[in-house]
Amino acid sequence: MKIGVLGAGQLGRMLALAGYPLDMTFSFYDTSGAPSAGLGKIYSDPANTQAELEAFLAEVDVVTYEFEHLPLSLTQAIESKKPLHPSSESIRVCQNRAEEKKLFGELGIPTPAYRIAESAAELEAAARELGCPVVAKSNTEGYDGKGQAVLRTPEEAQSAWDSIRHPKLVVESFVNFSRELSIIAVRSVNGEIAIYPMAENNHQGGILRYSIAPAPRLDAAKETLARDYIHRLIERLGHVGVLTLELFETEDGLLANEMAPRVHNSGHWTQNGSPTSQFENHLRAIAGLPLGDCSAYRPTCMINLIGQTGKKEDILELPYTHLHLYGKEERPGRKVGHINILADSYEELAERVKACATRIPGIAPFIASINQD
Amino acid sequence: MKIGVLGAGQLGRMLALAGYPLDMTFSFYDTSGAPSAGLGKIYSDPANTQAELEAFLAEVDVVTYEFEHLPLSLTQAIESKKPLHPSSESIRVCQNRAEEKKLFGELGIPTPAYRIAESAAELEAAARELGCPVVAKSNTEGYDGKGQAVLRTPEEAQSAWDSIRHPKLVVESFVNFSRELSIIAVRSVNGEIAIYPMAENNHQGGILRYSIAPAPRLDAAKETLARDYIHRLIERLGHVGVLTLELFETEDGLLANEMAPRVHNSGHWTQNGSPTSQFENHLRAIAGLPLGDCSAYRPTCMINLIGQTGKKEDILELPYTHLHLYGKEERPGRKVGHINILADSYEELAERVKACATRIPGIAPFIASINQD
Numbered sequence: 001m002k003i004g005v006l007g008a009g010q011l012g013r014m015l016a017l018a019g020y021p022l023d024m025t026f027s028f029y030d031t032s033g034a035p036s037a038g039l040g041k042i043y044s045d046p047a048n049t050q051a052e053l054e055a056f057l058a059e060v061d062v063v064t065y066e067f068e069h070l071p072l073s074l075t076q077a078i079e080s081k082k083p084l085h086p087s088s089e090s091i092r093v094c095q096n097r098a099e100e101k102k103l104f105g106e107l108g109i110p111t112p113a114y115r116i117a118e119s120a121a122e123l124e125a126a127a128r129e130l131g132c133p134v135v136a137k138s139n140t141e142g143y144d145g146k147g148q149a150v151l152r153t154p155e156e157a158q159s160a161w162d163s164i165r166h167p168k169l170v171v172e173s174f175v176n177f178s179r180e181l182s183i184i185a186v187r188s189v190n191g192e193i194a195i196y197p198m199a200e201n202n203h204q205g206g207i208l209r210y211s212i213a214p215a216p217r218l219d220a221a222k223e224t225l226a227r228d229y230i231h232r233l234i235e236r237l238g239h240v241g242v243l244t245l246e247l248f249e250t251e252d253g254l255l256a257n258e259m260a261p262r263v264h265n266s267g268h269w270t271q272n273g274s275p276t277s278q279f280e281n282h283l284r285a286i287a288g289l290p291l292g293d294c295s296a297y298r299p300t301c302m303i304n305l306i307g308q309t310g311k312k313e314d315i316l317e318l319p320y321t322h323l324h325l326y327g328k329e330e331r332p333g334r335k336v337g338h339i340n341i342l343a344d345s346y347e348e349l350a351e352r353v354k355a356c357a358t359r360i361p362g363i364a365p366f367i368a369s370i371n372q373d
Numbered sequence: 374m375k376i377g378v379l380g381a382g383q384l385g386r387m388l389a390l391a392g393y394p395l396d397m398t399f400s401f402y403d404t405s406g407a408p409s410a411g412l413g414k415i416y417s418d419p420a421n422t423q424a425e426l427e428a429f430l431a432e433v434d435v436v437t438y439e440f441e442h443l444p445l446s447l448t449q450a451i452e453s454k455k456p457l458h459p460s461s462e463s464i465r466v467c468q469n470r471a472e473e474k475k476l477f478g479e480l481g482i483p484t485p486a487y488r489i490a491e492s493a494a495e496l497e498a499a500a501r502e503l504g505c506p507v508v509a510k511s512n513t514e515g516y517d518g519k520g521q522a523v524l525r526t527p528e529e530a531q532s533a534w535d536s537i538r539h540p541k542l543v544v545e546s547f548v549n550f551s552r553e554l555s556i557i558a559v560r561s562v563n564g565e566i567a568i569y570p571m572a573e574n575n576h577q578g579g580i581l582r583y584s585i586a587p588a589p590r591l592d593a594a595k596e597t598l599a600r601d602y603i604h605r606l607i608e609r610l611g612h613v614g615v616l617t618l619e620l621f622e623t624e625d626g627l628l629a630n631e632m633a634p635r636v637h638n639s640g641h642w643t644q645n646g647s648p649t650s651q652f653e654n655h656l657r658a659i660a661g662l663p664l665g666d667c668s669a670y671r672p673t674c675m676i677n678l679i680g681q682t683g684k685k686e687d688i689l690e691l692p693y694t695h696l697h698l699y700g701k702e703e704r705p706g707r708k709v710g711h712i713n714i715l716a717d718s719y720e721e722l723a724e725r726v727k728a729c730a731t732r733i734p735g736i737a738p739f740i741a742s743i744n745q746d
Contacts, residue, residue, distance in 0.1 A: 017390055020412065022685065023698040039393065039412060275695070290690045312395065317663045322648070325396035
């Protein structure tokens, strides 16, 4: 089976690495100017985007993507020619915070209180109604903390509006959460659904830095609830492939933050920590193959390498590290690789992660619930 | 680092899959006419082998190979231009049964009794001296049972000679072994050595069909001895990369059969059954990186898919299968993929392997020491 991927970054690369053993081949369409996947034919000429797209589509059996901020006109045009999984409907909802929140509400999935603001004045009013602090987020195109601002007072509305520079914002009550969790599910074209254990996510500078799965000290009832939420979402969307839901854990329970219709950074632990990686399961799902076992072997931590990879030798010297580099040029704030670490217990995992982090340039100390005794 | 691989079959492909996450890229030189690796640039024009070789060498930092039956003139010419790991010396010894046996003898590694025969008459004499049955094997170029014949009486010498069609044979006493074992070691350019647990190998039609690792019911003293043997070999050869030694387990102890200077079919279990696959460790070794953990997670069985892959769905339906297909055309006797299965115990492993084998076309029943109660 010939898989076409919209985008040619690390997610596309890791899809390809997982797919070749299933006798799949890969082509990438990415005219952004910086393809890095390096594992298949890349259609990337920015001067001939339409011709490149047609050649790409002629080459493949099924299309998927590594990035949901795609024009719907593009994805719908693709769907008229080749199967696209997940569909435009998943993209439409997941690329738009207001649509996402609406769907969460319809399905009875709690979220932080929010308002929509289409001007600085509306932003100020929303901040007053919700009570500061609030977080304003661009309705579309935001990721890794980009397109966001925190308002400590309603009077900061104009400067926040000016900094985000987007015609429509979603304004949310600031949630006093104890941690961020994510849950990843996968649904195949045949309707089969499988769900991974939840991960605990720790960010630095707005970018995911550590993910631990299964999330330590997680109440079983909360896990059941989160599984139920994502089950409702994936069924309602008729979603085919991996779907990721981010949640805040608060004193009042779980609140949905946002979702992504694709393999997700918080699921990279599955490459070494689960019998079936999220990448393999995404491909099985879109190819109509049976889904694989989503259980976790042992407590696993994923550490992102951001901006620079450091010295490979320093990481590989530690006998418990699994290094995944993306072949990307180093640049501040850019995800250039990750490390997976397994251990027999969370205590051992914390020790290993701390030891590994001392070898990673520019990383802040490991802060996670397993490390707060 | 740019890795060049001589050969572009499944071993080269699996090296590439293991190497991309270490930020390596791959080129292949294979003018045999059937490259299948599919993961990098392939230099394969049979009409321009020299030009292709030069372009290939200009492209890469270091050269390795997936097949040791290479002309020494070729490998020495390569060594004059780029580092070749393992070296021509490893190839020279490992591609030649007589040289191999001589080295085993020098290092005090026991082998079956043997003679060299360079004519049908010498073969007949060897058969009389050793006592039939004997196994005659072409001195070079044999693999997967090719170039071999069993003589039940000395009188069969002429027909055996005619069938093997090779100017020099190694004639061995027929060994009444209880099983074949293999051990895989890896040595880096820095001299670091790591060794995997031994595997038990079961053949069908002269081709490896099942490998189980760690080899069940293995006497610890025998494992220690085998580790010592391969340690001597890898040091003496100054070998860089993976080295595989096949051994017979007999009532009198372990007897060395043959070795291969490369990643080996009996090490494919390491892809899912060990923290570091043999492919990754081979690459770490030739790139001068620290070697990875060679331990086994749990009892693991590798099942070869030979001639045909069967239906992917049938295999993937079983939640404990890891499928590795090679993207090769199906053809009788050809290795087209393998499946790795892990389990918590050998008993569970035997059950799983038996269940899986019912879904593999053309496979004979699972016969292994864990299945003989």
